[in-house]
Amino acid sequence: MNNMKITVKDLNLYYGDFQALKNINIDIEERKITALIGPSGCGKSTFIKTLNRMNDLIEGVKIDGNVMLDGEDIYKDVDVIKLRKRVGMVFQKPNPFPMSVYDNVAYGPRSHGVKKKSILDEIVEKSLRSAAIWDEAKDRLKKNALGFSGGQQQRLCIARALAVEPEVLLMDEPTSALDPIATGRIEELTEDLKKEYTIVIVTHSMQQAGRISDKTAFFLLGDLIEMGDTKKIFSNPDDKRTEDYITGRFG
Amino acid sequence: MERVDNSNISQASLNMKKSKSTVLWEKFVEKIFFISACMAIISIATITIFIFAKGGPAMLEIGIFNFMFGTTELGGKVYLWQPGADIYHIITMILSSIYITLGAIIIGVPIGILTAVFIAEIAPKWLVKIMKPAVELLAGIPSVVYGFFGLIIIVPMIYEAYGRQLKGGGNSMLAAIIILSIMILPTIINISIAAIKAVPIEYKEGSLAMGATHIQTIFKVMIPAAKSGIFAAVILGIGRAIGETMAVILVAGNSIKFPTSISDSVRPMTAHIALEMSYASPGLHENSLFATGIVLFVFIMLLNIALNFITHKVGE
Ligand SMILES: Nc1ncnc2c1ncn2[C@@H]1O[C@H](COP(=O)(O)OP(=O)(O)OP(=O)(O)O)[C@@H](O)[C@H]1O
Ligand SMILES: [Mg+2]
Numbered sequence: 001m002n003n004m005k006i007t008v009k010d011l012n013l014y015y016g017d018f019q020a021l022k023n024i025n026i027d028i029e030e031r032k033i034t035a036l037i038g039p040s041g042c043g044k045s046t047f048i049k050t051l052n053r054m055n056d057l058i059e060g061v062k063i064d065g066n067v068m069l070d071g072e073d074i075y076k077d078v079d080v081i082k083l084r085k086r087v088g089m090v091f092q093k094p095n096p097f098p099m100s101v102y103d104n105v106a107y108g109p110r111s112h113g114v115k116k117k118s119i120l121d122e123i124v125e126k127s128l129r130s131a132a133i134w135d136e137a138k139d140r141l142k143k144n145a146l147g148f149s150g151g152q153q154q155r156l157c158i159a160r161a162l163a164v165e166p167e168v169l170l171m172d173e174p175t176s177a178l179d180p181i182a183t184g185r186i187e188e189l190t191e192d193l194k195k196e197y198t199i200v201i202v203t204h205s206m207q208q209a210g211r212i213s214d215k216t217a218f219f220l221l222g223d224l225i226e227m228g229d230t231k232k233i234f235s236n237p238d239d240k241r242t243e244d245y246i247t248g249r250f251g
Numbered sequence: 252m253e254r255v256d257n258s259n260i261s262q263a264s265l266n267m268k269k270s271k272s273t274v275l276w277e278k279f280v281e282k283i284f285f286i287s288a289c290m291a292i293i294s295i296a297t298i299t300i301f302i303f304a305k306g307g308p309a310m311l312e313i314g315i316f317n318f319m320f321g322t323t324e325l326g327g328k329v330y331l332w333q334p335g336a337d338i339y340h341i342i343t344m345i346l347s348s349i350y351i352t353l354g355a356i357i358i359g360v361p362i363g364i365l366t367a368v369f370i371a372e373i374a375p376k377w378l379v380k381i382m383k384p385a386v387e388l389l390a391g392i393p394s395v396v397y398g399f400f401g402l403i404i405i406v407p408m409i410y411e412a413y414g415r416q417l418k419g420g421g422n423s424m425l426a427a428i429i430i431l432s433i434m435i436l437p438t439i440i441n442i443s444i445a446a447i448k449a450v451p452i453e454y455k456e457g458s459l460a461m462g463a464t465h466i467q468t469i470f471k472v473m474i475p476a477a478k479s480g481i482f483a484a485v486i487l488g489i490g491r492a493i494g495e496t497m498a499v500i501l502v503a504g505n506s507i508k509f510p511t512s513i514s515d516s517v518r519p520m521t522a523h524i525a526l527e528m529s530y531a532s533p534g535l536h537e538n539s540l541f542a543t544g545i546v547l548f549v550f551i552m553l554l555n556i557a558l559n560f561i562t563h564k565v566g567e
Contacts (some may be wrong), residue, residue, distance in 0.1 A: 091460075107472075111464070
């Protein structure tokens with residue numbers, strides 16, 4: 001049952017001379033939600049971006065170690081375009097393109113060569129439904145996506161990511177720019193999504209990690225301090241530093 | 252504790268100073284700004300009034316429509332511009348201006364935008380370090396040098412390309428178009444680069460994160476997001492092309508006749524004014540040149556209005 005979707009082995013990452021990730025080893029289970037927690041600057045975003053190679057965009061990044069997706073090394077065996085199709089990403093700040101709702105969701109499939117209107121229509125509807133925004137979006141498909149509220153925009157971005165049918169969904173603080181109600185909707189949504197997708201989520205909210213995740217990994221200054229079942233991490237962590245952070249006795 | 256006290260003292264002394272000389276100084280600086288702003292407005296107003304005062308009556312005397320679009324037929328011959336006989340029609344100059352500007356846009360805009368994309372997104376750093384100053388240098392070259400380059404290089408090439416058949420010896424609409432295409436490049440490239448660079452990085456990341464390629468990201472997300480800036484670049488390019496005079500005089504041939512082919516010798520409005528002004532006799536001849544200036548002025552005004560409209564509308 002415990003299928004490992006992503007296996008990270010001895011991962012080190014440097015921004016120039018600065019080492020942002022130190023010898024990270026993590027297994028990410030298929031169709032589970034893995035939460036990454038830790039104080040600001042500990043390398044959560046850096047780590048999550050290594051999983052779909054978004055760090056390639058940054059100049060002067062050096063990476064060693066292995067990131068295996070279904071047993072293939074994503075830095076060696078997999079084409080980066082195909083990788084990002086399989087491992088989608090939702091960002092901290094909702095970033096819909098300045099185009100219509102429909103075009104936003106259809107963007108990914110079109111980039112991957114889907115041209116037929118009927119197929120695109122189907123994908124758009126399905127993705128919007130999966131992201132729980134169909135009801136709000138269905139009458140505004142031709143309207144500019146920037147007219148949506150922040151929470152709607154973020155669900156639209158999730159729909160957009162789902163439209164290319166990824167296997168893994170990376171979310172870097174997807175609710176930090178949202179109000180509690182919009183946050184609640186996204187949290188419910190992740191519960192649904194994990195039936196089909198493997199989810200890795202960065203969050204600053206202990207409650208959020210506790211509510212939605214199956215596994216939790218605690219980072220500190222580029223080190224992975226501890227990883228395990230969320231219940232265990234929150235009730236009975238092995239490491240003193242994890243406990244300090246979770247109970248709020250930490251910076 | 253001491254530090255806090257210190258900062259309080261300096262704060263207090265700052266406030267004191269402000270109440271005396273600072274206020275005077277600020278008043279003075281405001282006046283300087285105001286006078287500078289007035290200079291610009293007064294210059295524009297003076298030029299406008301001057302052109303309209305001199306050209307307006309001439310235009311009315313000749314007849315606005317007749318001046319801009321008419322021709323005179325005498326004994327089976329069509330006359331366009333015979334100051335001696337008080338025949339003033341600038342339809343060929345208007346057409347020439349429009350044609351060479353359109354031609355320059357057709358060639359210059361795609362090249363300019365693609366170059367901007369290349370510099371802003373694709374080129375490696377070391378190449379950008381060479382290309383950006385090169386483009387800036389291109390902007391700084393005086394137009395007479397462009398004209399000279401056109402005369403020495405482009406015109407003979409066109410002459411050869413047409414099998415040495417051209418009466419104008421290669422001085423032609425095509426030569427003017429080529430030179431203008433090059434001259435508008437810096438404007439289009441620099442402004443387009445700025446527009447592309449201003450596109451939020453989040454759009455680019457969002458696109459790439461879905462597995463779109465860099466090129467798809469550029470053409471499907473970044474350029475559309477930068478379109479109002481790129482439109483502005485194109486309009487400023489048009490403005491530059493339609494107003495250019497010196498380089499055009501040197502290569503266009505300057506014949507007053509209807510342009511029918513790209514190899515024809517043509518005389519656009521700017522060249523017309525500059526060429527005749529030196530010897531035009533005071534009176535209707537000279538004033539008809541100011542009237543030509545009015546037409547040119549109105550063209551540029553329309554472009555500016557279009558620019559304002561586009562940057563406000565498309566930017567939404
Ligand atoms: N492009 C970069 N160049 C150099 N250093 C960087 C870069 N991006 C991040 N860093 C550094 O790497 C470390 C980890 O940053 P990262 O953004 O991964 O932290 P984070 O855990 O996501 O923090 P936050 O919770 O504030 O988002 C920080 O010390 C940061 O300053
Ligand atoms: Mg972060």
